[in-house]
Amino acid sequence: MVLEEKWPVLGRHEQAARWLRIWTDLGRAPRTIDAYARGLAEYLDRCERENIDPMEATREHIAGHVRELTTRPSHRGVNVLSIDSGSGLANATIQQRLVPVRLFYDFLIEEGQRESNPVGRGRYTPGRRFGGHQRGLVPRLTKLPWIPTDQEWLAFLQAAKLESPRNRVMLALAYDAALRREELCSLRTDDLDPGRRTLRVRAETTKNRYERVVPYSASTGVLLSGYLRHRATISRARGPLFLSESRRHYAQPLTLWSWSKIVRQLAIACDLPRFSTHTTRHLCLTDLARMGWELHAIASFAGHRSTESTLRYIHLSGRDLADTLQRGMEQIHAWRVEQLAQLAATAAGQA
Incomplete structure (x- = not known):
């Protein structure tokens, strides 16, 4: 063995x-x-x-x-x-x-x-207080996912402009479709539907074995077309979409570890050590939440079994929370002023 x-x-x-x-x-x-x-x-x-x-x-x-x-x-x-x-x-x-x-x-x-x-293991125990849950052997710490600021994201993309056509389109798809590392590296040529600008994420490549179809943007479609032309110079065979171009593994499927190494090198070049192959997924799901997508829609897009998993991926920055609070307070203030105006009008009528 x-x-x-x-x-x-x-x-x-x-x-x-x-x-x-x-x-x-x-x-x-x-x-x-x-x-x-x-x-x-x-x-x-x-x-x-x-x-x-x-x-x-x-x-x-x-x-x-x-x-x-x-x-x-x-x-x-x-x-x-x-x-x-x-x-x-x-x-x-x-x-x-x-x-x-x-x-x-x-x-x-x-x-x-x-x-x-x-x-x-943490498990439900009937009759126990505080929801009846027994703690596991090791307390589980749940961290909010790190996402780059707009300036950090632009710096990363600026460095990526110097990358090969394959690496550029992989970064674009990783963000556009919120793909996990294995889902991205396991894409095949027959998973693409350029006419509808969608791609199929096969069940066997996902974390929870749920197949899904996700869209990608027009700009990513342009990058993908360019890469497919470039890929034809390496191999015209159907199969794995992303191929290695190194001397040792030329025309072989790109491995997960190679992709991690590529992203790591870009992250170090931009002085963003926390940037990983999963950061683009975090950022995409967060952006969808910022645009007002419903939680269930984001969960379906991400391929999550439940919305509880989705909530762990959605990271709203302090700036977003402050903006939300400010908008809410402005509405409350306007409502109170309106009520005071009505009160004043009523008092004037009675006089």
């Missing part, structure tokens, strides 16, 4: 390897399996270092693993969003690392090899 070659510790724990094989056989995405294997391997490595039998682990042992994750140095530097250490992995990363450990113990319970799961 390839995963056991990458993480030898999995081969030393039969039940762990078996659990991952089941998930693989069920057709889970390779990236999901890889993330599960990494998280579980990290936990099993610690168990071996601390002489802990994973089959007998308790909540105390899991807490020790969480403590190690929160204090582990991050290659991105100090992370102020960890639980209380001021360093270590990000809260979202810790949550991701704990998911496979929790699911592994769920599997052991189903197999009759354990009676309880030492990894806590």
Whole structure:
């Protein structure tokens, strides 16, 4: 098994390897399996270092693993969003690392090899106060998405003008259609409908397996036409829309990691280190909210299962809130003045 070659510790724990094989056989995405294997391997490595039998682990042992994750140095530097250490992995990363450990113990319970799961999860508990929700093992921090200011966005686009036709149209589509990185890189030539200026986002490339059809603007259509002519000089075969132009992988599908590297280099050039492949999606959904789109329409456009997910993506800046408040106060003030005018008119009539 390839995963056991990458993480030898999995081969030393039969039940762990078996659990991952089941998930693989069920057709889970390779990236999901890889993330599960990494998280579980990290936990099993610690168990071996601390002489802990994973089959007998308790909540105390899991807490020790969480403590190690929160204090582990991050290659991105100090992370102020960890639980209380001021360093270590990000809260979202810790949550991701704990998911496979929790699911592994769920599997052991189903197999009759354990009676309880030492990894806590937030769940509904009848009879409890404050809505009856029990907290998970690690508090989940929810951050507002970062979006660039108008000046920062213009600076980024100015740098992008020097990019290849492929990179320019990818940035345009990423914003216009609010595409996730995998959705963008997985587009195929037959997903395009230039006549209607729409593209199909196939279910197998989406996060929640929901297929959708989204439009793109006329300016993006011009960029796309130019890229298709350029693509024909690389390959005339139908298939993946975006092709690599490097010597090593010429005419091969552009990978997710290559696209991330391209955006990262542009972000550094513009001194915008927080700009990522997901920023264009955040910005598009925020702009739709600013234009007054209904929440359900934005959720459908974004491919969200529920509007709760959409709310986490919509970021209204302090300036937007201030403008909204000012407009509201102006309406209230005008209404009060109108009522006072009517009162004055009534008093004059009575006199």
